[in-house]
Amino acid sequence: VASIILTGCSVATMASDTTSYGLIANAAIVISGSTIGWVGRAADLPSHYASWPREHLGGRLVTPGLIDCHTHVVYGGNRAREFEIRLNGLGYAEIAAAGGGILSTVRETRLAKDAVLLADASARVEAMMDEGVTTLEIKSGYGLDADTEMKMLRVARVIGRAKPISVVTSYLAAHAIPAEFKSRADAYIDEVCIPTLEAAHAARFVDAVDGFCEGIAFSPAQIERLFNKAKALGLPVKLHADQLSNLGGAQLAAKFNALSADHLEYLDDMGIAAMKAAGTVAVMLPGAFYTLRETQAPPVEALRKAGVPMAVATDCNPGSSPMTSLLLAMNMACTLFRLTPAEALAGATRIAAQALGLKDRGVIASGLRADLAVWDINHPAELSYRIGANPLHLRIFGGEA
Numbered sequence: 001v002a003s004i005i006l007t008g009c010s011v012a013t014m015a016s017d018t019t020s021y022g023l024i025a026n027a028a029i030v031i032s033g034s035t036i037g038w039v040g041r042a043a044d045l046p047s048h049y050a051s052w053p054r055e056h057l058g059g060r061l062v063t064p065g066l067i068d069c070h071t072h073v074v075y076g077g078n079r080a081r082e083f084e085i086r087l088n089g090l091g092y093a094e095i096a097a098a099g100g101g102i103l104s105t106v107r108e109t110r111l112a113k114d115a116v117l118l119a120d121a122s123a124r125v126e127a128m129m130d131e132g133v134t135t136l137e138i139k140s141g142y143g144l145d146a147d148t149e150m151k152m153l154r155v156a157r158v159i160g161r162a163k164p165i166s167v168v169t170s171y172l173a174a175h176a177i178p179a180e181f182k183s184r185a186d187a188y189i190d191e192v193c194i195p196t197l198e199a200a201h202a203a204r205f206v207d208a209v210d211g212f213c214e215g216i217a218f219s220p221a222q223i224e225r226l227f228n229k230a231k232a233l234g235l236p237v238k239l240h241a242d243q244l245s246n247l248g249g250a251q252l253a254a255k256f257n258a259l260s261a262d263h264l265e266y267l268d269d270m271g272i273a274a275m276k277a278a279g280t281v282a283v284m285l286p287g288a289f290y291t292l293r294e295t296q297a298p299p300v301e302a303l304r305k306a307g308v309p310m311a312v313a314t315d316c317n318p319g320s321s322p323m324t325s326l327l328l329a330m331n332m333a334c335t336l337f338r339l340t341p342a343e344a345l346a347g348a349t350r351i352a353a354q355a356l357g358l359k360d361r362g363v364i365a366s367g368l369r370a371d372l373a374v375w376d377i378n379h380p381a382e383l384s385y386r387i388g389a390n391p392l393h394l395r396i397f398g399g400e401a
């Protein structure tokens, strides 16, 4: 599909604010190579396009291709047995004794060859693509040593080259403290996280630097040392912040002009104000909230009132969110966190692009990438309303169906 005009459709451009979809009825979209040449009412199509080939979409709805801005989709093994053990009534001590938890994923990821990691992640990425995802963020963070962090990022880059999807990487060595550095988090930051960041950056594996600021992970002071290195290398940062407690993670992220602060169940007013001032996106991850059976939801009403942009992502990971459906994450963001369907769709398109620092996508507008999703639905609210449905009709990536 080099150059074509899509007609017979309605379009949710997502170009305006979060309270509307930027809907155009009886629309036409001109795809010129890999970009959008024009979008508007079919009746207003400029006459010089009259001779271009057309494809009639049978009244379907077109949205920007979906963007999943927070995933851990590359990992070894899975934690289905741990899930089962917990539901059989055993506690964390037994699970840890059985070798469970995040460190079991670290062990499996260290052992896995590139080809195995690639094959396992590819199946998950394909499930996402089948729901219209055209851009995907992938984090490292299950290696926690130099070789495995590099391996995860290398595999993420291979996925981006091998499949019709854009992959954006985040370096997340500051995700957990590995067994060999138990009670020595500072040494782990200085001896592993920072030197490996330099190596991964030199290999062009890193698009952003991430961390987990939490009582069970890293302190604000430790994250700050890592972020100072990121800044010195010219890399943007983002942070898993205020998920299980409030350590001031959102404020720390804002201080470094983070692209996003993610989770945010325990975010307070100071954090909200700091994020607003810094232009930091709040990424909602309802899959983890659901899986962990949390009870404190992020302060969505306060974020909305303050005008902090909200994204929605799957947080696809083997422990707290084994979810590959961004549509389900949108539904959960509405049902569990009370986002509106328009906010949820903006959060998986325009705002997700902002959370990744991408200005060329997330909206259907002239000059942007032709990443589109064509849906068998009449109104965009259906995307968030349905549970477990996949109404995708056609996915277009860089102008190619």
Ligand SMILES: [Zn+2]
Pocket: 070, 071, 072, 240, 315, 317
């Ligand atoms: Zn995460």
